[in-house]
Amino acid sequence: MTQRDDDQMFIERAQKGDLDAYNHLVLKYEERAYKYAFRLTRNPEIAADVVADSFVRVFSALKNFKGQSAFSTWLYRIVTNCYLDKKKKDKAERFVSLDDTVSAGESEVKVQYEDPSDGPDVIAERNEREAVIVKAMDKMPDYQKTMLVMYHVENLSYEEIADVLDLPIGTVKSRLNRARMALRDALAQHTELFHVG
Amino acid sequence: MNINKLRDQYSDYYSGSLEPAMKEVFERQLSSDSNLREDYEQFVQAVSLLDSFDKDEIEVPHDLHETISARLDKYHYDVKQSQKVSFWSQWKLALAGGVAVFAIVASILTLQPQKSTINNAGISVSRPSLEFVYEDNKVELHVFSRGSEEIEVRNLTSGDLIKEIALAAGETLESPIDNKTESPVVIQASVGQERLTIMMPGISDKAELSSNGSVMDCAKALAAHYRTPIIMRSGDFERQVEWDFNGIKDASELPAYLDTIGITASIRKDGFLILTSR
Numbered sequence: 073m074t075q076r077d078d079d080q081m082f083i084e085r086a087q088k089g090d091l092d093a094y095n096h097l098v099l100k101y102e103e104r105a106y107k108y109a110f111r112l113t114r115n116p117e118i119a120a121d122v123v124a125d126s127f128v129r130v131f132s133a134l135k136n137f138k139g140q141s142a143f144s145t146w147l148y149r150i151v152t153n154c155y156l157d158k159k160k161k162d163k164a165e166r167f168v169s170l171d172d173t174v175s176a177g178e179s180e181v182k183v184q185y186e187d188p189s190d191g192p193d194v195i196a197e198r199n200e201r202e203a204v205i206v207k208a209m210d211k212m213p214d215y216q217k218t219m220l221v222m223y224h225v226e227n228l229s230y231e232e233i234a235d236v237l238d239l240p241i242g243t244v245k246s247r248l249n250r251a252r253m254a255l256r257d258a259l260a261q262h263t264e265l266f267h268v269g
Numbered sequence: 270m271n272i273n274k275l276r277d278q279y280s281d282y283y284s285g286s287l288e289p290a291m292k293e294v295f296e297r298q299l300s301s302d303s304n305l306r307e308d309y310e311q312f313v314q315a316v317s318l319l320d321s322f323d324k325d326e327i328e329v330p331h332d333l334h335e336t337i338s339a340r341l342d343k344y345h346y347d348v349k350q351s352q353k354v355s356f357w358s359q360w361k362l363a364l365a366g367g368v369a370v371f372a373i374v375a376s377i378l379t380l381q382p383q384k385s386t387i388n389n390a391g392i393s394v395s396r397p398s399l400e401f402v403y404e405d406n407k408v409e410l411h412v413f414s415r416g417s418e419e420i421e422v423r424n425l426t427s428g429d430l431i432k433e434i435a436l437a438a439g440e441t442l443e444s445p446i447d448n449k450t451e452s453p454v455v456i457q458a459s460v461g462q463e464r465l466t467i468m469m470p471g472i473s474d475k476a477e478l479s480s481n482g483s484v485m486d487c488a489k490a491l492a493a494h495y496r497t498p499i500i501m502r503s504g505d506f507e508r509q510v511e512w513d514f515n516g517i518k519d520a521s522e523l524p525a526y527l528d529t530i531g532i533t534a535s536i537r538k539d540g541f542l543i544l545t546s547r
Contacts, residue, residue: 094341095338098334098337098338098341099334102329102333102334102337103329103333106327106329106330106333107327107329110327111327116328116330120330120333120336121336123333123336123337124336124337124339124340124341125340127337127340127341128340128341128344131341131344132344201318205318205319220319224316224319224320225319245280245281246277248280249276249277249279249280249281252279252280252312252315252316252319253276253279253312255315255319256311256312256314256315256316259311259314259315259318260311
């Protein structure tokens with residue numbers, strides 16, 4: 073049985089009102105959804121909030137899910153939409169900025185590097201570099217940022233991104249190219265970190 | 270080919286998916302144009318940095334599942350609450366001039382029984398034989414037969430027999446009850462000596478807000494005006510009364526007002542208004 077068949081079985085049960093089946097899907101995908109949401113929001117509370125909203129939205133729309141795409145792809149779409157909706161709603165409030173992440177020292181970023189073979193200088197430089205990338209991404213338009221996260225961090229294929237964003241594959245490719253260019257331009261001012269230019 | 274056109278090809282070239290002819294043009298430009306080469310190298314660096322992002326070290330909150338479950342629980346609760354249109358909320362709609370037409374008035378007076386047999390061992394002794402259930406704005410008649418019994422459902426307003434069903438011991442019957450006629454109708458279900466009577470509102474919300482007649486007529490006015498089904502519990506429903514609902518400004522005043530004309534009103538948890546004539 074493939075993962076998709078396995079999911080389909082639980083989806084069908086959940087569509088009939090079996091809450092245990094839905095809970096099984098939540099348990100299976102919550103971590104992945106959270107990591108994706110965190111990469112978009114860079115804030116643990118907001119990411120958890122986005123994910124919780126997403127699973128409610130998935131449940132309320134479950135009856136309409138016909139299985140044209142994988143459940144995980146559909147979930148990505150809903151998490152993306154929840155994130156974008158939240159950003160719109162909280163515009164005045166502002167998401168916790170990446171400035172905070174950077175100025176909070178390296179603790180937040182440090183968690184992401186635990187390779188004992190790297191010395192402190194290497195770790196520090198890598199942390200700083202990653203913080204700058206994250207900051208640059210945060211300044212990009214949301215559609216470009218989600219595109220980069222989906223492709224480069226979540227490793228979704230062009231087809232899956234096309235499915236998530238409901239776009240033709242050609243558009244996904246050209247938008248991804250533009251997003252990469254935008255990131256490259258944003259990083260150009262940090263030549264000391266990236267040895268660019 | 271101009272630089273912008275070439276820049277559009279960066280990703281395809283980087284991933285190796287550029288078609289051979291275009292690839293050749295691209296590489297020729299790359300080797301002859303140092304600015305383009307530098308531009309592309311920066312692009313490659315940016316993409317490489319993205320790809321080198323660590324992907325697995327995000328710490329997932331230990332209470333994430335609880336957060337999601339709590340949100341889902343709240344959602345289920347809210348859905349349940351919104352579906353339960355209480356007598357009071359209907360009353361408010363009626364007062365606001367809104368036509369609170371709910372499912373009950375949308376179809377013909379019908380009874381569509383569905384029988385099933387259940388294990389007697391699993392049935393509580395205190396379970397009633399007859400019960401009206403009000404859920405999701407729909408009224409259902411539930412019958413549980415303890416022995417071989419005949420269920421009779423009658424439209425008391427017209428005197429017509431709607432349905433007669435034989436149930437074997439342990440069988441249950443669940444049937445929605447709808448009324449699509451203009452005016453409220455009184456429906457009575459009976460099993461042996463047990464009887465249950467309900468007033469179902471009709472399509473029209475026209476009601477005698479101030480009039481006189483039997484307690485049953487008064488209940489009809491209530492059902493029509495407030496768009497609510499009413500269980501007529503017991504007592505003398507032919508007793509003559511005089512009523513005037515015009516002066517009632519708040520729902521909470523209604524039971525007190527009905528009390529003054531000898532009618533006890535209560536509201537069951539599921540939203541049913543229950544009237545008892547004293």
